[in-house]
Amino acid sequence: MNEKFAERLSQLRSNIGVSAREISLSIGQSPGYINNIENKKNLPSMTAFFDICDYFKISPMEFFDYETENPKLSRELITELRKLDYRETGHILEIVKDINRKK
Numbered sequence: 001m002n003e004k005f006a007e008r009l010s011q012l013r014s015n016i017g018v019s020a021r022e023i024s025l026s027i028g029q030s031p032g033y034i035n036n037i038e039n040k041k042n043l044p045s046m047t048a049f050f051d052i053c054d055y056f057k058i059s060p061m062e063f064f065d066y067e068t069e070n071p072k073l074s075r076e077l078i079t080e081l082r083k084l085d086y087r088e089t090g091h092i093l094e095i096v097k098d099i100n101r102k103k
Helices: 002-016 021-027 033-038 046-056 071-081 087-101
Strands: none
Touching: 002 033, 002 046, 021 046, 033 046
8 A cells, every 4th residue: 555655646646747745745744755755764744635635636535546646637637528429429439549559
């Protein structure tokens, strides 16, 4: 658990290009707080975990969705997709499938 949590925190932090120190200070912790979590020395308290999720603007469930690299962006995409009609959504699906085939 500690290892996956640390990796996820590091991934989310890297995605937005922010330092561990900056997050630590932003959530009211000591400068090395996030670094200690990423180095698997500590786990956050429940309150600090919620502060971390708030910092990234994601839910706790999205934090633990390890398969989604950028949960905030995915949520925004889904919100926009819901505004499309059936035909438009089908077109977008085919575009995404085409992109994934080329990987």
